[in-house]
Amino acid sequence: MFQQVSSAMWGFTTYVFPASLAGTLLEVLIPGEKQSVQSRLRAIPIWIVYIFIGVSSGALLRCLLDLLHIRPLLSVDLKNATNSNDVVVIIAAYAVFPAVGFFIYDFFYYWFHRLQHTFRVLWRVHAVHHSIEELNAFNDYHHWLENALRVPLILLPMSLLISVRTFDVIVYTMILQFMGQMTHANSKISYGLFRYVFSEPRYHRIHHSAEKRHWGKNFAFMFPFWDVVFGTAYFPKPDEYPRTGLPQQREPRSIVEYITAPFRR
Numbered sequence: 576m577f578q579q580v581s582s583a584m585w586g587f588t589t590y591v592f593p594a595s596l597a598g599t600l601l602e603v604l605i606p607g608e609k610q611s612v613q614s615r616l617r618a619i620p621i622w623i624v625y626i627f628i629g630v631s632s633g634a635l636l637r638c639l640l641d642l643l644h645i646r647p648l649l650s651v652d653l654k655n656a657t658n659s660n661d662v663v664v665i666i667a668a669y670a671v672f673p674a675v676g677f678f679i680y681d682f683f684y685y686w687f688h689r690l691q692h693t694f695r696v697l698w699r700v701h702a703v704h705h706s707i708e709e710l711n712a713f714n715d716y717h718h719w720l721e722n723a724l725r726v727p728l729i730l731l732p733m734s735l736l737i738s739v740r741t742f743d744v745i746v747y748t749m750i751l752q753f754m755g756q757m758t759h760a761n762s763k764i765s766y767g768l769f770r771y772v773f774s775e776p777r778y779h780r781i782h783h784s785a786e787k788r789h790w791g792k793n794f795a796f797m798f799p800f801w802d803v804v805f806g807t808a809y810f811p812k813p814d815e816y817p818r819t820g821l822p823q824q825r826e827p828r829s830i831v832e833y834i835t836a837p838f839r840r
């Protein structure tokens with residue numbers, strides 16, 4: 576228990592805090608809507624609970640896989656590749672393998688996310704993320720149960736396909752966190768033509784829009800490609816920057832509200 580609490584604190588300072596600061600810097604340089612400081616401060620204790628559950632879920636998955644003797648189809652150990660003398664192999668190790676991994680992850684995330692918007696029981700949990708009224712790189716948390724649901728619906732199927740070393744998992748998690756905070760940044764930045772390749776903040780903001788005409792769009796986390804393939808892509812116009820939040824659900828104002836939100840209505 577103590578180990579998991581310290582892991583949650585470590586996770587907050589290692590993963591979330593630097594990524595949030597980077598996102599905040601982007602918000603200062605290229606701002607979006609005007610927001611309050613409270614919307615950011617409220618998120619700090621919520622993140623700690625979220626990461627605590629995430630660390631526990633990850634440990635549980637590893638025990639489960641060991642217990643069932645499940646081995647993945649493909650095992651990737653970047654250590655051998657990065658020790659290679661061949662430049663092409665090193666570039667592949669650092670760029671291509673992780674990119675392929677993220678691409679596969681985004682496919683599973685896309686369908687997990689879409690299911691959350693389809694089934695009422697899953698939506699109750701996911702609605703916490705959508706209830707955030709002043710969305711930014713500091714308060715883009717999900718409900719703690721959502722983190723646990725990712726184990727059977729994303730991490731488990733991915734573990735059957737691909738396996739990476741613990742160190743690489745840590746690096747990938749940090750990259751995913753960084754991407755997540757950037758994607759939720761309250762910024763009107765445009766990636767230019769790259770916006771069709773990588774999800775920019777304005778693209779994901781459409782997914783969080785309070786306007787009905789935007790609902791059911793932009794489920795992909797990193798690559799709009801999956802939205803284009805499955806017919807849910809919506810690339811915003813330059814002046815399109817909608818409000819976020821849900822009309823019938825306010826964002827959590829305390830840890831208790833955060834923990835119990837899906838069970839209260």
Ligand SMILES: [Zn+2]
Nearest residue numbers: 688692701782
């Ligand atoms: Zn959603």
Ligand SMILES: [Zn+2]
Nearest residue numbers: 704759779783
């Ligand atoms: Zn989001």
